[in-house]
Amino acid sequence: KxxxxxxxxxxxxxxxxxxxxxxxxxxxxxxxxWYQQTPGxxxxxxxxxxxxxxxxxxxxxxxFSGRQFSNSRSEMNVSTLELGDSALYLCASSLVSGRVxxxxxxxxxxxxx
Amino acid sequence: xxxxxxxxxxxxxxEGRISILNxxxxxxxxxxxxxxxxxxxxxxxxxxxISSIKDKNEDGRFTVFLxxxxxxxxxxxxxxxxxxxxxxxxxxxxxxxFYFGTGTSLTVIP
Numbered sequence: 001k002x003x004x005x006x007x008x009x010x011x012x013x014x015x016x017x018x019x020x021x022x023x024x025x026x027x028x029x030x031x032x033x034w035y036q037q038t039p040g041x042x043x044x045x046x047x048x049x050x051x052x053x054x055x056x057x058x059x060x061x062x063x064f065s066g067r068q069f070s071n072s073r074s075e076m077n078v079s080t081l082e083l084g085d086s087a088l089y090l091c092a093s094s095l096v097s098g099r100v101x102x103x104x105x106x107x108x109x110x111x112x113x
Numbered sequence: 114x115x116x117x118x119x120x121x122x123x124x125x126x127x128e129g130r131i132s133i134l135n136x137x138x139x140x141x142x143x144x145x146x147x148x149x150x151x152x153x154x155x156x157x158x159x160x161x162x163i164s165s166i167k168d169k170n171e172d173g174r175f176t177v178f179l180x181x182x183x184x185x186x187x188x189x190x191x192x193x194x195x196x197x198x199x200x201x202x203x204x205x206x207x208x209x210x211f212y213f214g215t216g217t218s219l220t221v222i223p
Binding site (some may be wrong): 043048050082105 | 162
C-alpha cells in the first residue's frame with residue numbers, strides 16, 4: 001500500500017506570494033491533518049479534514065487555509081507569505097478522526113525569501 | 114502555549130544500554146499518548162501509543178510509561194541500537210487534535 005505523498009517536496013517563494021501544497025493520503029484513509037514544523041517549535045497543528053469537512057483548526061492566522069476533496073486528497077494554501085512561514089509542512093493521514101495513529105508524509109520544505 | 118514538552122533536546126546513549134526519553138504535559142484532559150520517531154528527510158513514523166486508562170504499554174524493545182498524577186510520559190528503549198538514532202516526538206490527543214512536543218534527538222553510540 002502506498003504511503004502518504006506530498007508535492008512538491010521543496011519550494012522557494014518570496015514574501016507576499018501565495019503557495020499551495022498537496023497531500024495524497026493512504027488509500028482508504030479519510031482523515032488528513034496538516035502540521036508546521038519549525039526548529040524549536042516541534043510540530044504545530046494547522047487543521048484536520050475528515051470527509052471533506054474541516055474538523056479542527058489550530059492557532060494559525062487566516063492566511064493558512066485548506067480543503068479536502070472527495071477522494072480524500074487535501075491541499076493547503078498559504079497566502080501573503082511571510083519570512084516566518086519558512087518551515088517543513090507535514091501532512092498526516094489516518095483511517096478515522098481521533099485516537100488513532102497518524103501516518104506522515106515526507107513533508108514539503110517551504111523557504112520564503 | 115506548549116501543552117506537551119520535551120525538555121531534553123538531545124540524549125546520547127551507549128549501544129546495548131537503556132534509552133529513556135521523557136515528556137511532560139499540562140492538560141489533564143488528554144486521553145491518548147503516542148511516540149513517533151523521525152529520521153532526517155522523512156516524516157515521523159508511529160512507534161507506540163498508550164491510552165490514559167493504562168500506565169504501561171510494551172512493544173518489543175519499546176515500552177511507554179504514563180504517570181497521570183505527574184502528567185509525565187516516558188519511552189524506554191532496551192537495548193538501544195545504533196539504528197534507533199533519530200528524533201523522537203511525543204504527542205498527546207484530546208478528541209481529534211494532536212499536540213506534539215519539540216522532540217529529543219537520540220544518538221546511540223556503537
